[in-house]
Amino acid sequence: xxxxxxxxxxxxxxxxxxxxxxxxxxxxxxxxxxxxxxxxxxxxxxxxxxxxxxxxxxxxxxxxxxxxxxxxxxxxxxxxxxxxxxxxxxxxxxxxxxxxxxxxxxxxxxxxxxxxxxxxxxxxxxxxxxxxxxxxxxxxxxxxxxxxxxxxxxxxxxxxxxxxxxxxxxxxxxxxxxxxxxxxxxxxxxxxxxxxxxxxxxxxxxxxxxxxxxxxxxxxxxxxxxxxxxxxxxxxxxxxxxxxxxxxxxxxxxxxxxxxxxxxxxxxxx
Amino acid sequence: xxxxxxxxxxxxxxxxxxxxxxxxxxxxxxxxxxxxxxxxxxxxxxxxxxxxxxxxxxxxxxxxxxxxxxxxxxxxxxxxxxxxxxxxxxxxxxxxxxxxxxxxxxxxxxxxxxxxxxxxxxxxxxxxxxxxxxxxxxxxxxxxxxxxxxxxxxxxxxxxxxxxxxxxxxxxxxxxxxxxxxxxxxxxxxxxxxxxxxxxxxxxxxxxxxxxxxxxxxxxxxxxxxxxxxxxxxxxxxxxxxxxxxxxxxxxxxxxxxxxxxxxxxxxxxxxxxxxxxxxxxxxxxxxxxxxxxxxxxxxxxxxxxxxxxxxxxxxxxxxxxxxxxxxxxxxxxxxxxxxxxxxxxxxxxxxxxxxxxxxxxxx
Numbered sequence: 260x261x262x263x264x265x266x267x268x269x270x271x272x273x274x275x276x277x278x279x280x281x282x283x284x285x286x287x288x289x290x291x292x293x294x295x296x297x298x299x300x301x302x303x304x305x306x307x308x309x310x311x312x313x314x315x316x317x318x319x320x321x322x323x324x325x326x327x328x329x330x331x332x333x334x335x336x337x338x339x340x341x342x343x344x345x346x347x348x349x350x351x352x353x354x355x356x357x358x359x360x361x362x363x364x365x366x367x368x369x370x371x372x373x374x375x376x377x378x379x380x381x382x383x384x385x386x387x388x389x390x391x392x393x394x395x396x397x398x399x400x401x402x403x404x405x406x407x408x409x410x411x412x413x414x415x416x417x418x419x420x421x422x423x424x425x426x427x428x429x430x431x432x433x434x435x436x437x438x439x440x441x442x443x444x445x446x447x448x449x450x451x452x453x454x455x456x457x458x459x460x461x462x463x464x465x466x467x468x469x470x471x472x473x474x475x476x477x478x479x480x481x482x483x484x485x486x487x488x489x490x491x492x493x494x495x496x497x498x499x500x501x502x503x504x505x506x507x508x509x510x511x512x513x514x515x516x517x518x519x520x521x522x523x524x525x526x527x528x529x
Numbered sequence: 530x531x532x533x534x535x536x537x538x539x540x541x542x543x544x545x546x547x548x549x550x551x552x553x554x555x556x557x558x559x560x561x562x563x564x565x566x567x568x569x570x571x572x573x574x575x576x577x578x579x580x581x582x583x584x585x586x587x588x589x590x591x592x593x594x595x596x597x598x599x600x601x602x603x604x605x606x607x608x609x610x611x612x613x614x615x616x617x618x619x620x621x622x623x624x625x626x627x628x629x630x631x632x633x634x635x636x637x638x639x640x641x642x643x644x645x646x647x648x649x650x651x652x653x654x655x656x657x658x659x660x661x662x663x664x665x666x667x668x669x670x671x672x673x674x675x676x677x678x679x680x681x682x683x684x685x686x687x688x689x690x691x692x693x694x695x696x697x698x699x700x701x702x703x704x705x706x707x708x709x710x711x712x713x714x715x716x717x718x719x720x721x722x723x724x725x726x727x728x729x730x731x732x733x734x735x736x737x738x739x740x741x742x743x744x745x746x747x748x749x750x751x752x753x754x755x756x757x758x759x760x761x762x763x764x765x766x767x768x769x770x771x772x773x774x775x776x777x778x779x780x781x782x783x784x785x786x787x788x789x790x791x792x793x794x795x796x797x798x799x800x801x802x803x804x805x806x807x808x809x810x811x812x813x814x815x816x817x818x819x820x821x822x823x824x825x826x827x828x829x830x831x832x833x834x835x836x837x838x839x840x841x842x843x844x845x846x847x848x849x850x851x852x853x854x855x856x857x858x859x860x861x862x863x864x865x866x867x868x869x870x871x872x873x874x875x876x877x878x879x880x881x882x883x884x885x886x887x888x889x890x891x892x893x
Contacts, residue, residue, distance in 0.1 A: 433577075
């Protein structure tokens with residue numbers, strides 16, 4: 260069975276058993292979001308999302324999300340290069356460790372960070388003694404928690420892009436006289452740019468929605484560590500209208516990020 | 530004086546590559562060999578992409594590889610260019626920026642590099658496509674841009690790895706013609722690896738035949754192909770080749786006889802050329818045949834060689850017949866041999882249709 264589009268290619272018709280679960284799956288995502296819109300207290304919406312706590316949380320979420328994404332790029336790009344291109348022994352083990360935050364409950368991640376960097380932790384102790392720095396329950400802690408959970412998204416996406424591109428372009432660059440650093444800068448990274456962009460978007464989205472690791476490691480202080488997801492959770496305990504309104508703000512931010520990166524057609528660079 | 534002097538000995542998978550190759554400045558040497566004969570390993574080693582077990586490679590007096598002394602110059606400092614089957618143009622750069630890439634790496638300014646790129650693109654006949662992205666180029670155009678890119682860095686040695694193998698049949702002759710022209714113009718020292726004898730005939734001064742990782746034959750292209758001594762050279766030289774000068778009808782041999790055929794590309798009258806046809810295209814007759822074949826010549830049968838499904842009749846010049854009959858081969862079925870009742874020493878007629886004869890330009 261085929262369906263024809265005039266002037267285009269013939270598209271194979273999907274077998275019917277695909278459609279039912281596909282519709283259910285889409286509904287599972289779309290219906291709750293639509294419900295959110297219906298449940299919203301529209302007359303008070305403006306007031307609900309512009310309370311000082313809400314504005315603080317939104318601003319903090321955007322700031323920390325962007326900083327975490329930048330950190331993911333800074334640390335995750337070289338990490339992906341090592342995973343995709345080096346021949347270090349024990350690379351599979353290394354890769355499993357990098358993927359750990361994907362499968363670990365975020366709360367557990369937050370606790371491990373707390374044990375390591377807390378005032379009594381092995382590194383936190385030294386930071387406190389030498390520099391008088393206390394990491395937990397600070398905005399820096401929020402960024403660290405978000406980077407911890409978001410980095411694997413960037414690494415996985417970029418490593419895939421690097422493996423797909425292969426080393427052939429780098430070989431050509433070398434025979435044209437490009438040093439390894441020049442080849443990386445002028446060939447490898449531009450070629451995997453779509454993977455880099457989609458990885459960054461995923462990382463930013465994950466950082467924006469981060470809850471468990473943040474509350475365990477950074478706490479819930481308005482203006483310092485109370486990001487939007489944390490505020491939404493707290494509000495949902497007593498002021499449901501406020502929680503719903505801010506949830507909608509988060510949905511809009513997420514949709515804007517996705518649409519903005521999709522329409523840039525980064526996949527067009529091949 | 531030699532430009533490249535290489536002695537390479539290394540194990541790869543099932544065989545050992547053990548060869549010595551020399552290339553003089555401005556010379557084009559073709560390495561011919563079947564798949565798995567070690568051609569690619571040799572190129573990879575020369576380019577600095579494969580680490581050999583035991584090798585010494587010098588280029589213009591510079592030591593590139595010397596395993597005994599622990600020298601291994603990295604690929605990007607060798608000044609050895611590589612053009613492979615795939616054009617592998619950088620997909621994010623325009624044709625011009627692809628060609629300018631090498632000069633930029635060599636420290637040229639943006640403007641100078643672009644000017645050099647435009648000149649090279651003009652050399653390969655694509656000045657109007659400078660702004661195009663690789664995705665907007667045909668296979669033949671992309672390979673021509675890749676030629677321009679490889680030459681733009683003015684490498685001391687250019688390696689060609691089956692550069693026409695991935696092109697479709699229509700595009701290959703044009704790209705080969707461009708490559709022949711630019712290589713000749715620039716006097717580019719070149720090592721070509723191929724399994725297509727036509728590439729070697731068109732481009733190379735000298736031929737090195739590789740089999741099972743060893744050099745089994747080497748010498749001037751025409752000589753090796755005229756008197757092949759190895760099985761592989763005999764098989765590729767299994768094509769019938771007649772040297773001469775291009776003419777309107779096809780080709781004129783040194784003794785003035787005409788071989789009718791069609792030119793694979795535009796050829797000037799009198800340009801050195803070679804007529805190529807497969808022995809399977811040669812019909813064998815007892816008497817002068819009637820009908821359409823344009824090339825009919827008397828020969829004396831020198832030998833009968835059974836070759837699997839067919840029998841190869843090897844010709845010698847007949848008294849009074851053209852000299853270019855010497856060494857020509859004709860493949861016929863055993864049934865036809867029985868029917869003709871031929872044996873060595875017999876005088877026969879070979880006939881070849883003009884449409885079966887391709888006339889290629891010849892190096893020198």
